Amino acid sequence: MADTGSSKMKLYYFPQYRSVRNIWLIKEMGVEDDFEFIRYDSLQEYNATVEAYRRDVNPHGTIPSLVVPGEGTVLESGAINMYLADRYKKLLPDPKYLKDYYDFIIYGNATLDELIGFFFELLMLKTPFSDEKVKKMTEKFDTCMDYLAKKLENREFLCGDKFTAADTVLGFDLYCAALINDGKLLEKHPKIRDGYYARLQKRPAFQATIAMT
Structure with missing residues (x-):
């Protein structure tokens, strides 16, 4: 190596x-x-x-x-x-969306990765957690999805109508959420599932990546 x-x-x-x-x-x-x-x-x-x-x-x-x-x-x-x-120098945001660009990349890599890891353990590995913990993490996930839905109003992607590297980072978390427990995590969030994530799924590079991985 x-x-x-x-x-x-x-x-x-x-x-x-x-x-x-x-x-x-x-x-x-x-x-x-x-x-x-x-x-x-x-x-x-x-x-x-x-x-x-x-x-x-x-x-x-x-x-x-x-x-x-x-x-x-x-x-x-x-x-x-x-x-x-x-x-x-590709898939960078327009300058006016630079704040969102950095924020969403870290949001996906930290906040959402933690939640996806928890629900993978809970729903796929059947790791036992207290009811209080499950409630807390479910509420946190729902809050995240509501926040995303609000930010995506009148936008095609996270940084306006231009696809950027931020969409590949946070989009991965939505990909996982759609896989875990047959997508039940996204059932309460049709604006994300049927809107933003559906647009990501249609991208040829996304499809080629899933076929490779």
């Missing part, structure tokens, strides 16, 4: 994981030839190389990671997308 001198950036990824947002961005920008995609198909495959991965790529052992020749590793999925959008 050490640097081999290749000029290509290396993206380490799991299917149907946070790396979806990174591959989606890369495909939207049309720069796949600049990357080597290193896929782990199972935890067993990952565990077999985790010591070398921690040593050479990411000391925390987390996925995804982006290795940039001559620069090092970008560790966080949202930071990977911000870095790549800036590097290629």
